[in-house]
Amino acid sequence: MCLAVPGKIVEITEDEGLKMAKVDFGGIFREACLDYVPEAKVGEYCVIHVGFAISLLSEQEAQETIDLLKQISSFEEELGPEPGMP
Amino acid sequence: MKYVTEYRDAALVNGVIAEIRKTVTQPWTIMEICGGQTHAIVRYGIDQLLPPEIELVHGPGCPVCVTPLELIDKALQIASQPDVIFCSYGDMLRVPGSEHDLFAIKARGGDVRVVYSPLDAVALARKHPDKQVVFFAIGFETTAPANVMSVVQARKLGLTNYSVLVSHVCVPPAIRAILASPTNRVQAFLLAGHVCAVMGFHEYPSLAETFKTPMVVTGFEPLDIVEGILRTVQLLEAGKVEVANAYARAVTFEGNQPAQKMIAAVFQEVDRKWRGIGTIPMSGWELRPEFDQFNAEKRFELEAIQSEESPICIAGQILQGIKKPKDCPAFGGECTPEHPLGATMVSSEGACAAYYRYGRAIMDA
Numbered sequence: 001m002c003l004a005v006p007g008k009i010v011e012i013t014e015d016e017g018l019k020m021a022k023v024d025f026g027g028i029f030r031e032a033c034l035d036y037v038p039e040a041k042v043g044e045y046c047v048i049h050v051g052f053a054i055s056l057l058s059e060q061e062a063q064e065t066i067d068l069l070k071q072i073s074s075f076e077e078e079l080g081p082e083p084g085m086p
Numbered sequence: 087m088k089y090v091t092e093y094r095d096a097a098l099v100n101g102v103i104a105e106i107r108k109t110v111t112q113p114w115t116i117m118e119i120c121g122g123q124t125h126a127i128v129r130y131g132i133d134q135l136l137p138p139e140i141e142l143v144h145g146p147g148c149p150v151c152v153t154p155l156e157l158i159d160k161a162l163q164i165a166s167q168p169d170v171i172f173c174s175y176g177d178m179l180r181v182p183g184s185e186h187d188l189f190a191i192k193a194r195g196g197d198v199r200v201v202y203s204p205l206d207a208v209a210l211a212r213k214h215p216d217k218q219v220v221f222f223a224i225g226f227e228t229t230a231p232a233n234v235m236s237v238v239q240a241r242k243l244g245l246t247n248y249s250v251l252v253s254h255v256c257v258p259p260a261i262r263a264i265l266a267s268p269t270n271r272v273q274a275f276l277l278a279g280h281v282c283a284v285m286g287f288h289e290y291p292s293l294a295e296t297f298k299t300p301m302v303v304t305g306f307e308p309l310d311i312v313e314g315i316l317r318t319v320q321l322l323e324a325g326k327v328e329v330a331n332a333y334a335r336a337v338t339f340e341g342n343q344p345a346q347k348m349i350a351a352v353f354q355e356v357d358r359k360w361r362g363i364g365t366i367p368m369s370g371w372e373l374r375p376e377f378d379q380f381n382a383e384k385r386f387e388l389e390a391i392q393s394e395e396s397p398i399c400i401a402g403q404i405l406q407g408i409k410k411p412k413d414c415p416a417f418g419g420e421c422t423p424e425h426p427l428g429a430t431m432v433s434s435e436g437a438c439a440a441y442y443r444y445g446r447a448i449m450d451a
Contacts, residue, residue, distance in 0.1 A: 002122050002147070002228040002280045003306075006089040017242060018205075018235075026087035033205065036231055036345040045089055047283055047336050050175070051203025052232040054345060055283035055336045057089055062335035066092055069313060073101020 093307030121148030121435030143407035150433035286341025399428030
């Protein structure tokens with residue numbers, strides 16, 4: 001139910017006073033309302049839930065997370081698997 | 087796809103799981119509150135990759151599961167009336183009321199429609215001024231911004247034929263109820279990432295402190311979930327009571343301010359009954375009185391409703407992390423997704439439905 005998917009804003013329009021956008025979900029395009037992320041711009045990514053953008057994704061935070069987890073993973077590789085682990 | 091593919095990287099997931107193995111020294115019971123995360127955990131087999139010390143128990147964060155039977159019966163009564171177009175998110179359609187479900191109403195000629203967004207229901211109300219359009223506004227905090235905007239938009243457009251049947255519930259009161267229960271065995275929580283995208287996580291530090299229980303805001307992709315578990319285990323092992331954020335690309339401490347403002351303008355707090363659990367004080371939202379004209383419970387004359395749950399079903403205990411689906415004698419026999427006896431089998435996000443779908447009970451047996 002709280003399923004929400006990241007999508008890229010490709011066009012911003014207005015409909016009956018609402019800020020709307022055409023959003024690209026990996027090749028599938030749908031409309032979404034941007035009223036809750038008024039600062040959003042074309043080219044940015046949002047988390048979309050039931051036709052509404054609820055959060056603007058932070059590229060910097062995303063990169064930092066991946067970098068940190070890569071560090072943890074490569075550290076594990078260097079050590080090799082623990083004894084008795086597959 | 088960006089923000090999806092990289093969070094399904096198997097090598098990274100395995101690396102984080104190895105780190106969890108290295109960190110854990112004793113048994114811990116962790117609850118993921120959100121049904122979407124339960125589904126992802128069972129689907130990707132994350133629970134089976136974890137070291138045996140860590141037990142994941144599945145929380146009540148499935149709005150379809152916890153919507154009380156009485157409210158589903160109300161929906162069925164409204165949807166059966168002539169000149170009503172009843173709109174709902176797809177997953178509510180086959181949830182059984184006391185006697186039947188919305189699909190059965192549709193089969194008998196009722197105008198029941200699945201919408202992707204509540205704004206689609208508003209558009210239907212504009213298109214059909216001769217009909218009453220009713221939207222079944224269920225959900226947690228994640229869905230509230232969309233549901234309240236439909237009411238605000240209907241008022242702005244001067245629509246007199248749009249109303250909502252509201253059944254909204256909130257996460258923090260449910261966590262409080264679980265932790266305050268004498269049978270509680272949950273030692274830490276993975277907080278629901280998209281609930282926090284809307285609400286932030288400023289409501290949680292006082293809860294964590296009161297019950298000495300660490301909590302970690304967690305996303306929905308496999309890498310997000312294992313990162314959430316790693317951060318939780320690190321806090322547990324260090325004896326730290328904190329609320330950490332493992333979903334920083336989408337969640338800030340304050341959350342989405344315009345959305346919170348709009349929810350506060352349209353909804354007010356109310357005691358809500360949770361299917362399988364019972365009434366939790368101030369655990370949900372209803373429309374403020376100034377929006378009475380959009381309140382379907384006020385617009386339609388409804389008969390008094392008496393509903394009864396199955397005496398066999400243990401959904402209430404499953405939703406509080408006390409029992410697992412395989413502990414239920416009816417699981418997979420008398421109770422299946424086609425003929426669910428209770429809350430946790432009715433939605434694909436319910437723990438029983440997820441176990442059933444991915445054959446977990448059979449594998450574990």
